[in-house]
Amino acid sequence: MHKMCAAYHRPLVFCGPSGSGKSTLVTRMMQEFPEKFGFSVSHTTRKPRAGETDGKHYHFTSKEEMQKSIDDGKFIETATFSGNMYGTSWDSVEAVAKHGKVCVLDIDVQGVKQIKKTSFKPWYIFVEPPSMEELESRLRARNTESEESLNQRLTVAREELLYGRSPKAFDVIITNDNLDHAYDSLKAFLMKYVFNAPPTTNGNAKDY
Numbered sequence: 512m513h514k515m516c517a518a519y520h521r522p523l524v525f526c527g528p529s530g531s532g533k534s535t536l537v538t539r540m541m542q543e544f545p546e547k548f549g550f551s552v553s554h555t556t557r558k559p560r561a562g563e564t565d566g567k568h569y570h571f572t573s574k575e576e577m578q579k580s581i582d583d584g585k586f587i588e589t590a591t592f593s594g595n596m597y598g599t600s601w602d603s604v605e606a607v608a609k610h611g612k613v614c615v616l617d618i619d620v621q622g623v624k625q626i627k628k629t630s631f632k633p634w635y636i637f638v639e640p641p642s643m644e645e646l647e648s649r650l651r652a653r654n655t656e657s658e659e660s661l662n663q664r665l666t667v668a669r670e671e672l673l674y675g676r677s678p679k680a681f682d683v684i685i686t687n688d689n690l691d692h693a694y695d696s697l698k699a700f701l702m703k704y705v706f707n708a709p710p711t712t713n714g715n716a717k718d719y
């Protein structure tokens with residue numbers, strides 16, 4: 512079993528349909544509190560893109576190496592997209608904690624379900640759009656998706672919303688209607704559970 516060996520704050524897992532506004536809210540949070548939060552660096556078997564640095568944007572690895580690490584229990588969650596493996600390792604989360612920062616993760620519903628089977632105990636934050644119509648119009652306005660990808664995202668979004676709203680799935684649900692209101696709700700949660708909570712010290716990932 513994986514052991515954490517110092518005092519750590521519980522990480523934050525942000526989840527929610529594509530286009531619900533996770534990146535927007537997290538970017539704002541990071542800008543307001545740059546010293547408090549840090550992203551963990553994921554692993555991937557995809558090839559680096561121009562401008563991407565190993566160890567900064569991702570830990571680039573091979574399928575064989577990644578599979579071995581998964582078998583050795585080194586990952587909290589993994590996923591495969593377009594034939595490439597992605598994952599969050601225990602070490603990458605611990606690296607953020609060692610800098611005294613609260614680790615921030617952006618994970619899809621499948622990943623959240625995996626994490627819940629481990630001893631990792633983050634805060635689960637679900638970001639939902641005010642409606643499916645609004646989600647579609649924001650995704651269209653973002654202009655990053657083809658029609659096919661947009662429709663796929665909307666289909667997945669319907670299922671994710673069902674899970675997100677199911678009892679006890681998340682510690683808090685932030686409805687991203689008006690951005691300022693959504694950010695205020697996020698901050699209220701952070702103030703209550705993150706900023707005013709002492710780190711735990713018994714060294715077990717189960718309890719931190």
Ligand SMILES: Nc1ncnc2c1ncn2[C@@H]1O[C@H](COP(=O)(O)OP(=O)(O)OP(=O)(O)O)[C@@H](O)[C@H]1O
Binds near residue numbers: 650
């Ligand atoms: N409250 C809001 N009102 C209007 N537009 C918003 C609001 N929040 C976010 N947006 C816009 O909606 C789009 C989707 O937001 P964002 O990219 O943050 O979503 P995401 O959940 O991170 O998506 P993905 O999972 O695909 O990365 C962006 O263009 C963003 O500027």
